[in-house]
Amino acid sequence: MSLSIRQIHPVFVGEVSGIDLAEPLSREETAAIEAGMDRYAVLVFHDQRIADEQQMAFSRNFGPLEDARGGTIAQSEDKRLQTGMNDVSNLGRDGRPLPRDSRVRLFNLGNMLWHSDSSFRAVPAKYSLLSARVVNPTGGNTEFADMRAAYDSLDAATKALIEHLVCEHSLMYSRGSLGMLDYSDEERAMFRPVRQRLVRTHPVTGRKSLYLSSHAGAIVDMPTPEARILLRDPNEHATQPRFVYVHEWRSWDLVMWDNRQMMHRVRRYDESQPRDMRRTTVAGDAPTTAQVQAA
Numbered sequence: 001m002s003l004s005i006r007q008i009h010p011v012f013v014g015e016v017s018g019i020d021l022a023e024p025l026s027r028e029e030t031a032a033i034e035a036g037m038d039r040y041a042v043l044v045f046h047d048q049r050i051a052d053e054q055q056m057a058f059s060r061n062f063g064p065l066e067d068a069r070g071g072t073i074a075q076s077e078d079k080r081l082q083t084g085m086n087d088v089s090n091l092g093r094d095g096r097p098l099p100r101d102s103r104v105r106l107f108n109l110g111n112m113l114w115h116s117d118s119s120f121r122a123v124p125a126k127y128s129l130l131s132a133r134v135v136n137p138t139g140g141n142t143e144f145a146d147m148r149a150a151y152d153s154l155d156a157a158t159k160a161l162i163e164h165l166v167c168e169h170s171l172m173y174s175r176g177s178l179g180m181l182d183y184s185d186e187e188r189a190m191f192r193p194v195r196q197r198l199v200r201t202h203p204v205t206g207r208k209s210l211y212l213s214s215h216a217g218a219i220v221d222m223p224t225p226e227a228r229i230l231l232r233d234p235n236e237h238a239t240q241p242r243f244v245y246v247h248e249w250r251s252w253d254l255v256m257w258d259n260r261q262m263m264h265r266v267r268r269y270d271e272s273q274p275r276d277m278r279r280t281t282v283a284g285d286a287p288t289t290a291q292v293q294a295a
């Protein structure tokens, strides 16, 4: 096995070499990548010319793919990619950038807010894997914030304050913060808030991290304004430059990250030009806390 990983940021992020993601992985390679994820939480692979099928096959080494239903307002007839692929491009089925007033485009602008993928699901995602097929000519960097390092550097009083708090996450909270407040009854049911612990513990390493996301819009047993103000401080703390890695995309980069330990966001780009990014998502295996049963 010629795979090696080099840390490229002071606190996290590994750059992986010596592997071709288009080929099936050996057991040793899979184990090395999984161990790399536990340690670095973000792994960068360059020059990986993969098709959707190969991206899905690579992703399945780390667990079953997440069922994408409930994570978008796009109707199935509008979808550009097959089941199993999350379309995080700015493109419609015709391959052209979505028009300015497209509701899907406006909804997707929420990806510019710091978030953890699928924190709005009762069982939130494990890994996300993002493949750059067409890089936008201007901007579109993805930024990652290490929520373990952020947690470690909190003072003891703050750690005690947040230790047992449970947040409510919903796509309606993140989009609501951008002024998108109108949803159909079907969407409201689909985006019903779920509960997530604010501090979670990694199942392998035992490290604690902040589990923050723009989807978090309430805290159980706390008035909403108090909850939202309380959440601002750890969000500002966790996204300081010292905890953030900025990924400048090259064509055929693949970046995978652990949503249990990271937040991320995309930065502004030229929306008149294509940005074709395709994500696969490895499902998590357990909720972070008990859920309230639907009435």
Ligand SMILES: [Fe+2]
Binding pocket: 111, 115, 116, 117, 264
């Ligand atoms: Fe995301």
